Amino acid sequence: MSQEQVNDAERQVLVSIVVRGMARGEASPEHQSLAESGLLLIKGPMIMPTPAGTALVGEQLRLAADAPERERLMATFHRFLPVNRNLRDLCTAWQMRPDGSVNDHSDPSYDAEIRDRLDDIDDAIAPLLKRFAEDVPDLTGYRERLTEALDRLDAGDNAWLASPLIDSYHTVWMHLHQHLLLTIGMSRAEDEALEEQLVSGNHG
Amino acid sequence: MPQAPIDDVGLVPFGKGFERGLDARSLCTRGVQMETLAGLGLPVAVGLTIPVPNVPGMVTVDRAAAAINLLESSAGRLVGARTDDGGLLLLRLSASAPVATAGLPVDLVAIGLLNGQIPSGLPEKMHADLANSWWKSASAIAEFGCQVPNDEISSLDLDIADVTQRIAALITVCNDKGTQPFPLDAAGQLAAGAQAMLSRWNSPRAARARRAQQLPADLPLGLHLETFVVTDHNDAGHGHAISRDLTTGQFAPNGGFRHGFRASGERQTIGHPLNLLPGGVSMLTGVLAELEGRLQSVALVDFDYGPEGLTLVGLEELNRTSARVATSLAVDLATRGITDERTAVAAIKPPHVLELLHPRPRLTGHEQQLVTGLAASPGAAVGRIALTSEEAVELAESGDSVILVSAETTPGDLPGMMAAVGILTVTGGSASHAAVVARGMGRPAICGAGGLVINRAAGTVSAGEHVLSRGDVISIDGDSGTAYVGEVAIERPEPSFALSTVLSWADDVRRLGVRANADTRADAATAMDNGAEGIGLCRTEHMFLGDRLPLIRRVILSHDPQSETAALSALADVQREDFRELLLACGDRPVTVRLLDAPMHEFLPEHPDDAEDEHQAKMAESLHEENPMLGVRGVRLAMLHEGLYPAQVEGLFNAWIDVNTQYGIAPELEVMVPLVSIPDELLMMLRLIRRVNQEVATRTGVVVPFKIGTMVETPRAALMADQLAQSAEFLSFGTNDLTQLTYGFSRDDVERRMLGTYLERGLLTASPFAELDPIGVAGLMQIAVERARSVRPDIKLGICGEHGGDPASIAICERLGLNYVSCSPGRVPVARLAAAHASMHPASH
Known part of the structure; x- marks a missing residue:
């Protein structure tokens, strides 16, 4: 999935989960959508990033070498x-x-x-x-x-x-x-x- | 804050305070520690205490100069001057209070640098260390002595990497923006330093620390000033030595040292091990043995060493130590004759015993070690290997115990850590984020197991010759940092020599007997190993479950006398086996067997399909109870099925004959009838049991000796104890039911829904099921004790609920004059100790 397909609200949710490692509780529409895109994994009350989700957040947050x-x-x-x-x-x-x-x-x-x-x-x-x-x-x-x-x-x-x-x-x-x-x-x-x-x- | 009036008791050189009649009130803790060290007759730091009344005056330059002059004359050298071997004499200012306290200002090191500058020409490392120390002291002087805003100092810290340049900039900022210029001479720096320490001590932060320790808000401060030499000499340095090995508890001086000067106010733990100290450790060993005797605690000394030998510069009493250390110290002090056995018993607390007997891996020597790492989070765990969070979550979901094995841990491993019972990582230290998280979750963990290679793609973990796959079982010991291949048994350890010694001394002190609640041979054996004097409660309920269930069902649900008789006879036979096993573990000790006391519904078929026939199903339906705990239970069931208790005691008496004739042992049988509330219930059972005893005697020629007694678990039984005592030779308080019925609490419901609120609102101070209610329930018990003894003065009285292992409840049992307490096998050592404490300090209700 390319990052263009992740909207701003979803991006914030994804960053938060990757930084925190997980979230617990009921999955929101953003969680569901990110899970459908293969970026999150929802297991019961636990929401975890997939390796693809972690990689995407890494790409988005990383400052360019010459920034x-x-x-x-x-x-x-x-x-x-x-x-x-x-x-x-x-x-x-x-x-x-x-x-x-x-x-x-x-x-x-x-x-x-x-x-x-x-x-x-x-x-x-x-x-x-x-x-x-x-x-x-x-x-x-x-x-x-x-x-x-x-x-x-x-x-x-x-x-x-x-x-x-x-x-x-x-x-x-x-x-x-x-x-x-x-x-x-x-x-x-x-x-x-x-x-x-x-x-x-x-x-x- | 009110200041005490300045009463000039002068400046007190280390070692002169006691002879001037001063104590901790003016010398404060560090002053007293230096007096104690000086009292050993060994060299101590050249220093002085500025006693509490004189501290406010120390902020003036004149008083500061007087203190410095005194030290210079003792040291024979000027502050800021160079020593013969190229060192530099400087001052260290420290603070303490009349009592040990947290939140003290940190030491100001390196006071006395002329113009606030590091002299040129010092060796590079010495210069760097000194600059770092001086920066910290100078920052404190600037912030608290000259009122430079903290933000300004932080900016300098971030923007100027070179420390010497940063210090110069700080002095400029001080001169430009401070309430006074930065002091450039030793006296000015000392006066500003004293001001800084007082400001810090009066800050909201220090006030919070005092509040947290419930210390007075106006707790005063004493200051201590000493000289030290900044040196780069190869044979000079500093270190610390602790009297005991904090892991084993043994007297074994250990610690560390490092070259150079004591650059920080905090103790440096990194360095060379103490046994490599130039000049050896024999003097320190003698010092520490002497100090342990004087202080009756584990001792820690700070020392400086140099070509002339050791100088003692600090002392700390480690009063709060692990159970292992506390027991070893208590036994050693008593054995040396410094204290006595009662003092040793008093020094060990019930939580110490629990800590020492906490289950841990029991090693046989045949384990295959997988890898070692850092002991990062205590406890032991056995589980299947998972290599990712996802795997761990999935395995745990399928009901397996999981050990998460990962190379490094990131927040992404959190779900896996939560799902796992233990954690093993290749990198990271015992203070890594992963270790902090594992401890916070209560998961045993090993970190930094560098010998482990993980291949996620292949799904393997290898170390040396071992190659394991995901799903394979491993065991980890978070206390030792060792991981094992396969499953290692996790068991309660044997008491150490020191603990066994203290417990045997406790046995000499206590009046209360200690028995155990045990239903099986294994439990009984554990109880005896732990020092139980007998069995205070053998529950027979579990003997009727499993494959015995059909037998008891036939007794309860039978419709023809013949099949009931056959079932009872079979019951007597299986009970004989059960009791023989139990009695074998008990030798000649007393064994209290409680006859069947389960709510009837536990024996009835849950569904009609579970019944043996239609009649049983119908019967079961008709016996349904609304409140089984208060229904046909205990003696009431026996009244309805008169063959039940006779079958049980027949099995018991036959078992006694078996072990007596085969092994020559003669357990003291005590037959206990449960849930009696009407004295005649007991009397009728007594007649039945005596009749069986006679029948057995007639058949075998052996008269089995036994006592008969009853539980006191209803308020009515407590009130009727005098009448019960007419036939009962012992009474045992069943305080779980007695508490439920006294309060009218249904335990499970109350604990689940109400207890938290009641504790929060102060209606209860503890769960009455964990800690015996000292007024209501104990009041009923007291009535029962008095009434029972009025009829039968030598009646044996005990307690067999969970309270029997609770120290506070044991103290109540001592006060009530019971003969013994009975608790779970694992709690026996705690009960032995608590009973000794109760004898030494009877509760005063």
């Missing part, structure tokens, strides 16, 4: 990766204590320390999000979604930091990361290698 905003985006992305590592480490600490036992959230001091460190990460991502949005308007909504997750976390529901089943801070962050990779046209393996290089470089 003027690409260089600045890459520079900001280089600053993003070490913060990305910190966020994943923080989520890991939220789920597991340093000795490998599961964090059952019965130690307010431990949780408070992690929540406090999350502010450092949120402070660090704030200027990067601003720049991402300036260069690629598609990336605008992430600030709001991260703030929403933080607000819900602070309202007392621990799930809003790292639960994969809701738009928690980590879930939104993961969507942002995936969106960036699709926009840059970078594979996961390249991304991992670059992050390692940047982080170990910083550590000296």
Whole structure:
């Protein structure tokens, strides 16, 4: 199917599902139409992209190698990766204590320390999000979604930091990361290698 | 925030605080830790505490200069000066509070750089590390000390890659836009740094952290200032050592070290393993053993090392550790005579026991290891290989357990991860997005199994000599990071030596007996292995299901006495087999057998077609009940079918004779009649059972010893306990039914539809089915206990509902003076510990 056959509303739906990996719930007319075109797969309440759907979104989002905003985006992305590592480490600490036992959230001091460190990460991502949005308007909504997750976390529901089943801070962050990779046209393996290089470089 | 008045207790050099009569209120936690380290008589960092009352004054340059002068005279060197081997003496400012707290300002490292510039001529790596540290400290001073907007600092951070140039730009911005110029000398930097730390401590963010920890909003802050040397010396560096192996729990100092200076406020965990430390670890081993004894916790020390040896620079007590560590520590401290056995028992909590006995792969040594990777999400799983999300979803839909095996994980793998029972990835670390997601979903996972090659086109997974296809079964252990070919048994592990020791000490402390609910030989054997003193409840219901169902149906639905007698005789025979197996596992211990107590509908044909004949079908229809749980159940069924309980006890008595004559064991039989609410129900059953006992004795010449008792599971039975006790030698509280009937709750309905709302609205604080109602249900139990003992003071009293394994309920049983609790075999260790805790700290209702 060529991309001309996908209308704007369908395109938005498809991008969202590829970035998120899936959607759950009742299939909308857009979902049905995309499924008929072989771009989505609907399995019961689960809606997943097909390899063709993923490839199409990749083509549509990827910036051309000579696009003027690409260089600045890459520079900001280089600053993003070490913060990305910190966020994943923080989520890991939220789920597991340093000795490998599961964090059952019965130690307010431990949780408070992690929540406090999350502010450092949120402070660090704030200027990067601003720049991402300036260069690629598609990336605008992430600030709001991260703030929403933080607000819900602070309202007392621990799930809003790292639960994969809701738009928690980590879930939104993961969507942002995936969106960036699709926009840059970078594979996961390249991304991992670059992050390692940047982080170990910083550590000296 | 109200400030305490400045009472000049001076600046307190590390090691001088206790002798000046100061404590955590003014020295704060880090000050006390440094006193503790200094008390070991070993070299500690050159530093001082600015006690709580003096902290507000530290924002003035004069006071800051006084602190620096004191340290310079102790160190014998000026801040900012070079050392003999080319190092640079600088200051580190840190903060702590009178109690351990999260949300403290981070350390400001590298204070004392003249003009705020990195001196020229430093080796490249040292220069880079120092510049990064100074940038962080200088940013904090600029933001909080000089009030430069955070946006300005962020822009510099993003736009100027070279750190030295960035620092220069920051100083310019400060001078142009700050409330004061950037301080260029050590005292000015320290005063601004102190101001930065106080501002940070008074920020909304820090206030939120205190609130989350339920600490006072005006919790004060202490500051600590110490010297350190920035050096590039080959034999100098820093590290940390922990007293115990956090995986095994054993005393085994471990940790890491790295060359260079402590550039960050946070502990660096990456580096060389501790056992390679120049100069060895014997001193640290001694220090950690001594500290564990003093602190009665796992100890962690931070140290610097150099040509002159080790300097201790920090201490942390790890009070919250895994169950494995907690039990090993408690046993070691008691064995060393530092604490005692009761203290060790008190230190271990029921969740520790559950954690240690959580099911995990039981390895026989014959497993075929497929691959190893990083232990990314705990737990174990067995399932069929799926290589894509689609495959995983499809396999799971067809009812199979699935392990998703993928090279790298992207959000596209989410559906597969949800469908799978476990996840195995080739790339990614234990902090990858995939690992975070797997943990968030509670799925065991191994990440970074680099030895695995996936060929999606061929549908294979290979590692070394193993080539597996999609659909093949593998097992993964997310705790060890190992994957196995085929199915590995996942079972509850044996208690460790440390846990067994603590439990045996708990046995010495507790008054309550601990028995288990077990219906089969395997369950009984597990219960005995876990330390049960007997069987508190053997349910006979399941013995009547499956291929025995036609027998019981013939008893209930029979229309001629002959076929009922034949069915009862066959029942007695199969029961004899059942009980023989169970008794064999129990030795001479008490075994309480509850006679049949199932709602009648469980035995009736569901459809007329299931009946053996038309008569059975009609009979079944006529026996339909509106409310089977309150219908012809327990003793009521036995009253209508008088041959039923005699057939059961005949089987039981014969089984006892079998094991007694063949194996020489003599279990203490306790025959329990269920759902009694009228004392004469018990009396009539007692007569029937005694008659069978005599008949067996006449036939075999063996008088089988037994006790008879009843369940107390209706409010009426509780109120009539004195009359029941006239014939009952024991009473066992069936608290599941007693709770249902006391509240008038139908458990399933209430738990499904109502409990959540009641808990939310505070009408209940816990499910009364999980945690015994301490007032209503326990009140009825108390009446029953008092009335029963008034008639028969030595009557044995127990509890056999699920509550028997719940620590809070066990505490209530202790208060009520019951003789024993009975719980599921797996909960026995928890009950042993909880019973000991209940003896040590009786509930005060």
